[in-house]
Amino acid sequence: MEEADELCRADTEYEVAFEAADLIYFALTKCTAHGVSIADIERSLDRKAKRVTRRAGNAKPQWSTPKPASAPTPATYMPPADDPNAPIRMRTAVLAGISEEERALLLRRPVLKSDEMIEKVKPIVSEIRARGDAALLEFTAKFDKAELLSTCMFPPYSKESMKISPNVKDAIDKAYSNIRKFHAAQVDGSTLKVETMPGVVCSRFARAISRVGLYIPGGTAILPSTALMLGIPAQVAGCKEIVFATPPRPDGSISPEVMYVAHLIGASAILKAGGAQAVAAMAYGTETVPKVDKIFGPGNQWVTAAKMLVQNDTDALVSIDMPAGPSEVLVIADHTANSAFVAADLLSQAEHGIDSQVVLVAVNLSTEHLEQIENEVDKQARALSRVDIVRQSVAKSLIVQTTSVEEAIEYSNDYAPEHLILHLENAPDKVQLITNAGSVFVGPFTPESCGDYASGTNHTLPTNGYARQFSGDLS
Numbered sequence: 001m002e003e004a005d006e007l008c009r010a011d012t013e014y015e016v017a018f019e020a021a022d023l024i025y026f027a028l029t030k031c032t033a034h035g036v037s038i039a040d041i042e043r044s045l046d047r048k049a050k051r052v053t054r055r056a057g058n059a060k061p062q063w064s065t066p067k068p069a070s071a072p073t074p075a076t077y078m079p080p081a082d083d084p085n086a087p088i089r090m091r092t093a094v095l096a097g098i099s100e101e102e103r104a105l106l107l108r109r110p111v112l113k114s115d116e117m118i119e120k121v122k123p124i125v126s127e128i129r130a131r132g133d134a135a136l137l138e139f140t141a142k143f144d145k146a147e148l149l150s151t152c153m154f155p156p157y158s159k160e161s162m163k164i165s166p167n168v169k170d171a172i173d174k175a176y177s178n179i180r181k182f183h184a185a186q187v188d189g190s191t192l193k194v195e196t197m198p199g200v201v202c203s204r205f206a207r208a209i210s211r212v213g214l215y216i217p218g219g220t221a222i223l224p225s226t227a228l229m230l231g232i233p234a235q236v237a238g239c240k241e242i243v244f245a246t247p248p249r250p251d252g253s254i255s256p257e258v259m260y261v262a263h264l265i266g267a268s269a270i271l272k273a274g275g276a277q278a279v280a281a282m283a284y285g286t287e288t289v290p291k292v293d294k295i296f297g298p299g300n301q302w303v304t305a306a307k308m309l310v311q312n313d314t315d316a317l318v319s320i321d322m323p324a325g326p327s328e329v330l331v332i333a334d335h336t337a338n339s340a341f342v343a344a345d346l347l348s349q350a351e352h353g354i355d356s357q358v359v360l361v362a363v364n365l366s367t368e369h370l371e372q373i374e375n376e377v378d379k380q381a382r383a384l385s386r387v388d389i390v391r392q393s394v395a396k397s398l399i400v401q402t403t404s405v406e407e408a409i410e411y412s413n414d415y416a417p418e419h420l421i422l423h424l425e426n427a428p429d430k431v432q433l434i435t436n437a438g439s440v441f442v443g444p445f446t447p448e449s450c451g452d453y454a455s456g457t458n459h460t461l462p463t464n465g466y467a468r469q470f471s472g473d474l475s
């Protein structure tokens with residue numbers, strides 16, 4: 001019965017074949033046990049085919065019990081994430097008719113609990129506070145496999161350390177120019193003055209934070225793009241000290257691309273450390289690491305938990321931008337959506353890390369259209385060098401089927417994605433309905449990757465639903 005139930009829930013060619021095979025296997029086992037042959041089954045089929053009237057379609061009593069409100073969302077078959085031959089696909093859920101509890105589950109991200117992570121980073125942060133540079137060098141040797149003699153580099157940075165090809169230099173220069181243009185336009189140098197009652201004049205004006213620490217992730221990929229996204233706003237605002245922190249490579253060096261960006265930004269120090277130890281060193285300062293007033297930047301769970309921990313310690317007197325964790329994207333697609341574009345947008349974030357989640361909210365998509373998108377995800381994922389990461393993040397990802405654009409947008413506003421992409425008819429008209437999202441990409445020709453690198457908007461954005469509370473506060 002379990003197998004029959006799974007076959008009923010299957011809704012793609014792969015699943016139906018998989019579940020039907022199981023069901024047929026168990027059915028034949030039952031037949032063999034009772035001496036029933038294939039010929040007996042054929043005779044029964046024949047008799048049914050010759051019937052003029054059919055049994056009414058209503059189910060027998062044991063199958064007609066109403067579904068309890070708390071029943072779990074029908075889960076589709078999920079291929080094991082470590083099987084290289086299994087299709088690379090997301091789970092599917094149908095929004096209509098599910099309970100509030102089920103809906104709430106569909107809005108949750110696949111990350112570890114923050115209180116557990118904070119407990120894990122506490123000993124690292126305490127060691128840095130107590131033993132400064134010595135602890136920093138030990139953690140860097142342990143977690144990044146780099147044996148360093150010193151923690152920081154200070155300007156002038158050598159030409160050798162920032163040697164990059166002309167193509168890469170051009171690309172970074174173009175990105176720098178676009179991002180700078182967009183961020184410089186946001187500087188409001190004016191002073192607001194309001195006379196609240198005769199003779200009482202109140203004014204409001206902005207000053208840059210003096211010392212900022214910018215965390216540039218470097219665990220599984222180097223991110224000069226994040227160095228630009230954090231560095232340019234600090235430079236434009238006029239911060240006096242700009243400290244970069246990023247994990248070193250095993251030979252102790254920092255990638256030349258990040259070094260080149262540090263030079264463009266005018267970084268006053270580069271801390272060669274990652275994770276919780278880098279955050280703690282910038283929060284408290286060490287013998288050689290400058291203490292900062294505010295820490296910005298995304299990172300993995302170690303980085304995010306350490307940021308949350310130090311901001312609550314009044315001894316550190318440091319604040320943070322926001323919890324910017326594993327990258328995520330939500331794509332809303334209707335009948336006008338190009339399947340290849342939708343798949344590329346989903347994969348652009350799925351490839352960031354195994355904790356990333358990507359969500360496709362399908363608006364009345366036909367079975368064929370949905371299948372086309374799923375096939376594109378599978379095909380494009382296999383062409384990626386980070387396919388093993390994608391396999392795991394896609395397995396944690398979701399297709400949510402909805403019946404109207406309004407229902408889709410309501411779900412998206414509740415999910416509050418870091419990136420939202422509208423592959424919708426008249427997409428620009430729908431933007432006014434969006435209340436919670438870090439960055440919105442409108443229509444088929446605004447791929448998310450452009451925002452990641454070079455269009456001008458910032459990519460350090462609130463994840464995990466924090467778009468309800470934070471804007472992409474660097475832009």
Ligand SMILES: NC(=O)c1ccc[n+]([C@@H]2O[C@H](COP(=O)([O-])OP(=O)(O)OC[C@H]3O[C@@H](n4cnc5c(N)ncnc54)[C@H](O)[C@@H]3O)[C@@H](O)[C@H]2O)c1
Nearest residue numbers: 143217218219220247274275298299300326327352460461
């Ligand atoms: N939200 C955004 O705006 C945004 C932007 C870029 C990247 N990201 C996210 O940033 C993350 C980058 O993660 P990453 O891991 O590649 O780089 P990372 O630099 O954030 O983390 C690497 C560091 O983690 C620490 N670490 C790893 N395993 C550890 C362990 N077991 N114990 C203690 N410390 C440990 C190490 O010190 C290492 O240096 C990804 O999740 C990516 O999605 C988010």
Ligand SMILES: N[C@H](CO)Cc1c[nH]c[nH+]1
Nearest residue numbers: 223225226327452459460
């Ligand atoms: N998509 C990430 C979070 O917004 C940022 C990034 C940088 N480089 C590539 N991607």
